[in-house]
Amino acid sequence: MDGTSGSGKSSTSRGVAARLGLRYLDTGAMFRAMTWWMLERGIDVDDPGAVAAEADAPVLVSGTDPDAPTITVGETDVAGPIRSPEVTAAVSAVSAVPEVRARLLLEQRDIIGDGDIVVEGRDIGTVVAPDADVKVYLTADPSARATRRTAEMVGADVHATQQDLLRRDTIDSGRATAPLAMADDAHHIDTTPFTLEEVVDQVVALVEKALSQS
Template sequence: MSSTLVVAVDGPSGSGKSSTARGVATRLSLAYLDTGAMYRAVTWALLQRGTDLGDPDAIARDAADVQIVSGTDPGAPTITADGTDVSQAIREDDVTAHVSPVAAVPQVRTLLVELQRRVIASADQGIVVEGRDIGSTVAPDAAVKVYLVADAEARAARRAAERGGADQEATAASLAARDRIDSTRATSPLTRADGAVQIDGTHLSLEEVVDAVAALVEEARTA
């Protein structure tokens, strides 16, 4: 890994990782990478190809040919799959329903972790990276590691609001299922990395969470 300043923000779905990571990157003039979007982009591409997403071997084979490009501007993050802008498409229900089994395939994780490390190494000004295995696998030597959590009700309310007022109970069930898959997969499971500072954002505003992470970054910069 390079000497790039890396801020790793991990945590479960709906914990506020994206808003927090983008807020910190914007405030501190750092680059930003949403690794979850990369897994979603691969999932979108495989759905377009008609890949059998119940077959890990088929997923591994077809994912090897998908070209993912992630923009790192926190003010306007972009992502393309095979040259197509999929920034909106990857948030659709079909992708959401299939991303966990795709992300659990070891070959997919190997491909994307390598890509993520290349993006990190190219960010001369430093980078905030969000995901589920950043501090544990992608950038274990990150200067700052944060594990962002929130209680189940708060997470479901946030995610339902993001989806235009979706059913909160159904959203909570979906998040719980995603947590089980992410936390129990054999390769790079969702976990609090060694040295990560846990921040519970249940009763904090976004600004307060950004303040807390930014303070950790400034502390690391002056250490």
């Protein structure tokens, strides 16, 4: 499950995984956890060399229960801290560093293993799991994305949130390593006019169709 920020990837992925009894992996949380670790240690996240030098240092553990996903760095539960404005502002820069992507790619593929999992991110269908049985790419109107994301944050401004989402889209789509892109064989769903349940229904139908044809 790939797509732009605020298009509903997390809620949809968790909903599909819960409905089908599959595991769930939020690769974005892994990049956020890496970013949180860098910021905690005062590493200049705008210096690719400094970030690359520390990319192998943090120990990350990602839980795969869609009803209660977890992410820890060392012994610290960072599920809350990785959603801070500071991490959100810095995560695209950290994610663009090739050494970070290479390190986390290995971990993501190890977690995926033999499958039976819903994985969400920016490059899942194109890089992480190009042989996935079902690939979905979610988008939504920028204003709808901003409204949804603002509802998740206390005191956030819709206009500022929209500008930040578009900024992240530009960075993620333009980076040299594993840019945000829709796989050629992915199913594109514009979530703007649909409820979460309706989007989940559409994705579940795609999975069930693929299973029936396998």
